[in-house]
Amino acid sequence: MRRSSQYLILPVLIGLVGAVIAGCTEKSESERSTAPLWNIVLVLVDDLGWTDLGIMGSSFYQTPNIDRLAREGMRFTNAYAAATVCSPTRASILTGQYPARLHVTDWIHGHARPWAKLQVPTWTHELPSEVTTLAEALGTDGYVSASVGKWHLGGDFPEAHGFDLNVAGDHRGQPPSYYAPYNIPTLQELENDEEYLTDRLTDEAIAFITKNRTNPFFLYLPFYTVHTPIEPPPEKLTRYEAKAETLNADTSSQRNPGYAGMIESLDDGVGRLLETLNDLDIADRTVVIFASDNGGLVRDASLWGPVTANLGLRAGKGSSYEGGIRVPFIVRWPGTVQPGTVESTPIISPDIYSTILEITGLGANSPELQDGISLVPLLKGAGPIDREALYWHYPHYHPGGATPHGAVRVGDLKLIEFYEDARVELYDLGLDVSETQNLAIRYPSQAKHLTNMLHVWRDNVGAQMPLENPDFDIERAQEFTR
Numbered sequence: 001m002r003r004s005s006q007y008l009i010l011p012v013l014i015g016l017v018g019a020v021i022a023g024c025t026e027k028s029e030s031e032r033s034t035a036p037l038w039n040i041v042l043v044l045v046d047d048l049g050w051t052d053l054g055i056m057g058s059s060f061y062q063t064p065n066i067d068r069l070a071r072e073g074m075r076f077t078n079a080y081a082a083a084t085v086c087s088p089t090r091a092s093i094l095t096g097q098y099p100a101r102l103h104v105t106d107w108i109h110g111h112a113r114p115w116a117k118l119q120v121p122t123w124t125h126e127l128p129s130e131v132t133t134l135a136e137a138l139g140t141d142g143y144v145s146a147s148v149g150k151w152h153l154g155g156d157f158p159e160a161h162g163f164d165l166n167v168a169g170d171h172r173g174q175p176p177s178y179y180a181p182y183n184i185p186t187l188q189e190l191e192n193d194e195e196y197l198t199d200r201l202t203d204e205a206i207a208f209i210t211k212n213r214t215n216p217f218f219l220y221l222p223f224y225t226v227h228t229p230i231e232p233p234p235e236k237l238t239r240y241e242a243k244a245e246t247l248n249a250d251t252s253s254q255r256n257p258g259y260a261g262m263i264e265s266l267d268d269g270v271g272r273l274l275e276t277l278n279d280l281d282i283a284d285r286t287v288v289i290f291a292s293d294n295g296g297l298v299r300d301a302s303l304w305g306p307v308t309a310n311l312g313l314r315a316g317k318g319s320s321y322e323g324g325i326r327v328p329f330i331v332r333w334p335g336t337v338q339p340g341t342v343e344s345t346p347i348i349s350p351d352i353y354s355t356i357l358e359i360t361g362l363g364a365n366s367p368e369l370q371d372g373i374s375l376v377p378l379l380k381g382a383g384p385i386d387r388e389a390l391y392w393h394y395p396h397y398h399p400g401g402a403t404p405h406g407a408v409r410v411g412d413l414k415l416i417e418f419y420e421d422a423r424v425e426l427y428d429l430g431l432d433v434s435e436t437q438n439l440a441i442r443y444p445s446q447a448k449h450l451t452n453m454l455h456v457w458r459d460n461v462g463a464q465m466p467l468e469n470p471d472f473d474i475e476r477a478q479e480f481t482r
Helices: 029-034 064-071 086-095 134-139 197-211 234-245 257-279 351-359 444-461 474-479
Strands: 039-045 074-076 144-148 165-167 217-222 286-292 329-332 341-343 390-394 405-410 413-418 423-428
Touching (some): 039 086, 039 257, 039 351, 086 134, 134 144, 134 351, 165 197, 234 257, 390 444, 405 444
Parallel strands (some): 074 341, 144 217
Antiparallel strands (some): 405 413, 413 423
16 A cells, blocks of 8 residues: 655744755654644535535424534535545545546446446446555554444455554445444444444444544544435434424425434434543544535435435435535634634535645645645635636436536536536526526536536546447336336
């Protein structure tokens, strides 16, 4: 495995004889003693929609602990996942690279579409071993790391990518059950048939933090929740069923009691995690990042109908529209982030990598090419970040509505190019976040400019494109649902 070999040189505020040579491969003892050893907790929720939190607009789901985290930190309102499905986004977070560059462009192992108009490329079904992960980069600076929860990045599990501990991570994208026994090979079964998976993962995360409270640590906590199956804690379900009965039968609203119970369990876990940091007296030197891997699932996938509704956004998981890629994103950095800050700058999941490296002192000297940009200037209130555009590339089909496509956002303008017929759609998200007014015909020059930008970017990152399918059969393609 390649490991990071260069570090950002930190100022040394004590007497030091001799010059510090920029670009050296190892920090001096004086530098290490004065560097702020920030702990990192990265909470990644599966399929959590943009408005699935109280502070993001939900009145049905109850998330007081996550809402408090947002009030104590910075909440981003234009945050995006790098893909409309989970595995590519997870790969982008752990490597700082776009899924298109990694060739990890669909959930592993994806949907088969043998009769579709386009044939998907031969993409990579695992996290590439040659790319330096966050755990590997931080490990070179003495950080202890753990991955607790969902992995879903191929057959090489977290410990093969630099993590010191792997709890509950394997090749699967959803758990066999949220109720014990879980039948997850990397999670030891306990003699408690009433145990709930989200609670158990929180327990494991707390145990890791407690054991390593005197060490700099990186906790990657990718909860399985709120991915299907929709299996809430029984004690929470009854209350939300009663609450749902008071609402109108509106499929565009949030009213799934099972999903609400799962979200409350998630919120309980986050609350316990934050309380542990307080109890151990390490909250003031721990950065907490909270995010989702893609938009909320809006299809009927439970006993209670549609899983969620991405209020105000078009479509959901598996779609090129905002409901499929816009996500909640919160950062609490004590003593640096002004509490209660709301930031509207568009950001994307590869930014997490660069941000963590700068916070921890590794900075931009990681040897790997990074597509993400450090958010530290925004977090410090020091001004804008220098970025021209955000990009997406999804050369696949998905039941959530996606056909092969690419997208680019520049300022408030977002363009989607559909690869089957080269059709484009253009939206002004500042005026039309619901993407109801396609402006491509009205503003052809802007549409052409953004399309050209998307094509240049695809070439630069080596994006794999779908090809014409010689077995295309329109009738069988419409019937094929696997």
